[in-house]
Amino acid sequence: MTDHDHDHDAASPGVDTAECPVMLGRFVVRAKAEAKGLVRNYNGRTYWLCCAGCVPKFDADPAKYAIA
Template sequence: MCHHDQHGHHHGLADDDHQAGSSSDEVAECPVMPGNQVVKAEAEAKGYYRDYEGQRYWLCCAGCGPAFDADPAKYTAA
């Protein structure tokens, strides 16, 4: 579930139906909310992604965008 201080409701993209049968090429983990799986195609369709230093990061919900934008290095550090 995607919970941020600015809102308290779920906007996750990847539910059990989407995860079943999805390959690792189709699904990613949200860097802002670790553990939240994201269906890449759905995230891209909704604009829930960011490109940073030549790498694309898929986000689980709209609330993760501002957090990522504020400090992308925090969420992309290995």
């Protein structure tokens, strides 16, 4: 169950996809996320987000969602 209610650009795991760090288990096509501005860089790593609802969560506490 998500904690925000709207559509996601869900995808299956694959070469051109990434897992959203906020909504674990939800994959997004990297190019689509980039086109929508759903990409963040933190500590030298790139994170692709699945939807606009994940952006403020990631931005508020990127360390919480960053991969160690």
